[in-house]
Amino acid sequence: MPVPTHIFDPPFNIIRCSHAVLDVVDLGKSRAFYENTVGLHVEDADDKAVYLRGSEEHQHHSLVLRKASTAACSRLGFKVGNDGDLDKAASFFSENGIAYGFVDQPFQGRTLQFTDPAGFQLELYASMEKRPHLLRRYDLYKGCHPQRLDHFNVFAPEVQNTVNFYARLGFRLTEYGEEDGPNGRIAAAWMHRKGNVHDLAITNGKGPRLHHIAYWTPTAMNILHLCDVMASSGYLKNIERGPGRHGISNAFFLYIRDPDGHRLELYTSDYFTGDHDHEPLRWSLKDPRRQTLWGAPAPRSWFEEGSPFAGQAVREPAFVADVTIAD
Incomplete structure (x- = not known):
């Protein structure tokens, strides 16, 4: 099958993968696994969600655990270059018949959620709350x-x-x-x-x-x-x-x-x-x-x-x- 040609001027600018939102049944058990065994750092938590990140990351979270009745992947997140890219993305999705909508998400700026043609549920954002990275906080290192x-x-x-x-x-x-x-x-x-x-x-x-x-x-x-x-x-x-x-x-x-x-x-x-x-x-x-x-x-x-x-x-x-x- 054909290998796609690289496109250097896409309709909007995605920078990188950013975060995943996972639905979990036992929030406390999942938090303990990711925090104490794997070694991610908890940045914020309540009885509905836990927000975690790696030690090198300045962004508030790269993994969100949400309490739910059934385990599933809720969303995968990508960071875009700036706020204007969100509007460009919305125009692209509208022109191509892709379902989308702007939503409010904790600790993130304006966020655009969409479902791609294959059925993957994604979200785009340009800004997220910043935290000092923990790269040199070796006293906090756990797991891997x-x-x-x-x-x-x-x-x-x-x-x-x-x-x-x-x-x-x-x-x-x-x-x-x-x-x-x-x-x-x-x-x-x-x-x-x-x-x-x-x-x-x-x-x-x-x-x-x-x-x-x-x-x-x-x-x-x-x-x-x-x-x-x-x-x-x-x-x-x-x-x-x-x-x-x-x-x-x-x-x-x-x-x-x-x-x-x-x-x-x-x-x-x-x-x-x-x-x-x-x-x-x-x-x-x-x-x-x-x-x-x-x-x-x-x-x-x-x-x-x-x-x-x-x-x-x-x-x-x-x-x-x-x-x-x-x-």
Whole structure:
């Protein structure tokens, strides 16, 4: 299938992925997991929501946990360049028949929420309350010392259409997995705005669903330390995959599940992609190094389970990719 052309003058300017809003059933249990085990910092909290961030982040939050009756992904957030980009985005959505609306969100400036053509529920904002970063507050470090939100990965039932939509918004393709042969289909794509491997990864599967959110850690040793922490604090079974290294993105990784089953990746060691003529890297679906350069193959749950978007019906994928699954 065709690889999209980079668009350098998109209809509005998305800077980077910013935050995720997850619905959780037991707010206290989820807070304890993310704060004490993973090591995110709680910035504000009440009986309805908890706002957390990484130690490098100046923004008020990069993860919001909302108390709900059912676990789901509520929204994924992106930061835009300025307030005018929100108006440009609204015009673009109106012209293209995309549902949207301006809303008030705590600690954020004017916020534009929309549902993209694939059914992913997103929000855009230009300004958020600032906090001093905690990078040098080593006395506050816990867990794997997560520094910043790095990316989202989603299950999309129509990968090519979803890739094409985000390419229109200026997302650049860095790596992709494709079937072999003249009519090979793209089964997964890694797209960025901020100059690393991805802000958004789009994976073939039942969707729209969230596969995972990912936080950057300082070193691989921080990820290994989290394995020790989880093994000794009652969360050994929450380790789903890894540690290991992907061929795609070159990332050292660990995948874990929170108390509601939301998947979190701890991630480090990808690379710079900011040059305007950076060419995307193609991976054959038959190349096992793309998923696992080294380490155990991914379990079935990693391919099949994800967090639905609240209120969105989940659709079967347009095709089933041939992937390697651990026994």
